[in-house]
Amino acid sequence: MIRYPNGKTFQPNKTVSSKKSQKQSPSYSNRGMTLEDDLNETNKYYLANQIAVIHKKPTPVQIVNVHYPKRSAAVIKEAYFKQSSTTDYNGIYKGRYIDFEAKETKNKTAFPLQNFHEHQIEHMKQVAAQGGICFVIISAFDKVYFLEADKLFVFWERKEKNGRKSIRKDELEDASFPISLGYSPRIDYISIIEQLYFSQETVD
């Protein structure tokens, strides 16, 4: 149990997943914080505590027109969103290169693979080939999952061979590791990495 400094107990946002009686189970998107917000807070925590240096890459933008008004900052007047050729997050933990993508779905039975585009999968394969620690963080079914890239590739190949276009809930549960949600850090994905790549213990 986690307690705030004032002694009150902290109620993790996501432990409600077992309360199946609730009609509107609180998904990630309707509790006010996004997965991205929580990951940014988590990464700030890792940075401040010298645990890891992980940043989200800026949104890629094609800048077309910039105005330079006198005595004030340049204003971008026309720009367009570009598709990223990589994943959104990367950095370093204990000397190892870390690379991941984060995705959410509101779908209640499966995670649709259309959440990824070909470029991102290609990038993840390149990173894996260089020996990087590569994975995806998936927020789905009121939980957060850590899915290694190698496992994702298997589902992706199935789709490419005209198979299912999604990962079924039970498949995801089997292939991934659950990330426990907490107060600080909120989404402690480094603890999974520590167990998987740096510790002798097995993760079940």
Added chain:
Amino acid sequence: MIRYPNGKTFQPNKTVSSKKSQKQSPSYSNRGMTLEDDLNETNKYYLANQIAVIHKKPTPVQIVNVHYPKRSAAVIKEAYFKQSSTTDYNGIYKGRYIDFEAKETKNKTAFPLQNFHEHQIEHMKQVAAQGGICFVIISAFDKVYFLEADKLFVFWERKEKNGRKSIRKDELEDASFPISLGYSPRIDYISIIEQLYFSQETVD
């Protein structure tokens, strides 16, 4: 000597640095290509040849206003440039985390440290503490230099203690490694990393 497929010899852009008789020595900026262009080409080469996976991060932009016209792409109508909290380039080489910044100067006698901002130095220190391979690529005095972050920190501390606000040409020559410029890859910084961190040989 490098030859194009048609047999013509390739004239590297930067071997003119010894021709001191030239009045206008061709600096990086007035030969049409920028250091950024050359690094992007270099990184493409590394990626295509499965040598390393290194990308430039997108320019950070604060988006204020977006229009969503019917039947066409979203248009960013107001946005501002943000200061980056990290370096511009990162990625992976043989499992190791790579992180660097690239800077140019037209100054003929010294490299001004104002080319870096505090955030970037702070980021490089965090990366170095995690065991990353961290450095800067400096285009100055008609050459390209590979300067390890640890060496940069020494010059930065001197500035912080009210010392010189720049790195003198001879200091840079002493502290760094020259990167030979070629056709493909254009700026082969990975060969320096290979010698410094992966090979038994000493780089002189």
